[in-house]
Amino acid sequence: MQTPQTGQTAANLTQNLYETDFYAWTQQQANLLRHQQWHQLDLSNLIEEIESLGRKERQELRNRLSILIGHLLKWEYQPTKRSRSWIATIRIQRREILNLLNENPSLQPYLEAALQEAYENAKDLASAETNLPLSTFPQQCSYTMAEISSDRFYPDEPATDNLLE
Numbered sequence: 001m002q003t004p005q006t007g008q009t010a011a012n013l014t015q016n017l018y019e020t021d022f023y024a025w026t027q028q029q030a031n032l033l034r035h036q037q038w039h040q041l042d043l044s045n046l047i048e049e050i051e052s053l054g055r056k057e058r059q060e061l062r063n064r065l066s067i068l069i070g071h072l073l074k075w076e077y078q079p080t081k082r083s084r085s086w087i088a089t090i091r092i093q094r095r096e097i098l099n100l101l102n103e104n105p106s107l108q109p110y111l112e113a114a115l116q117e118a119y120e121n122a123k124d125l126a127s128a129e130t131n132l133p134l135s136t137f138p139q140q141c142s143y144t145m146a147e148i149s150s151d152r153f154y155p156d157e158p159a160t161d162n163l164l165e
Helices: 010-020 022-034 043-077 084-103 105-130 145-149
Strands: none
Touching: 010 022, 022 043, 043 084, 043 105, 043 145, 084 105, 084 145, 105 145
């Protein structure tokens, strides 16, 4: 169907909206779904966006693991600089990873691959924040996923009670 003013089809208008006002496009698509107006949906872009959402969950898992492992490396390799801030970051990242996995249990099989990918970023983070050369850190992550996710695991030596409280 063409609009009289512009000669554009509804599909062209939807595609234009997708490119010019993404938020408005999402609201339009949600409304079309809500009212079961299947023939007016922008299927190609909807499929792309849904796939993108899945990729974002995997990316969030990798990012949180990177930050967590980076702080565990800092904890292990700079014991004299341990702080409540590091403890807070470690705790928060552990909780957020647990929440992410609880909300997305299908990410569990991806954990080991995510751990390996995240480790590269974690080494960069730890190196940058400690001023230690990258070669200081092991080639492969020496922490297991069970250790990383344990609220009592702190590499090298445990967190002292005064830092944990």
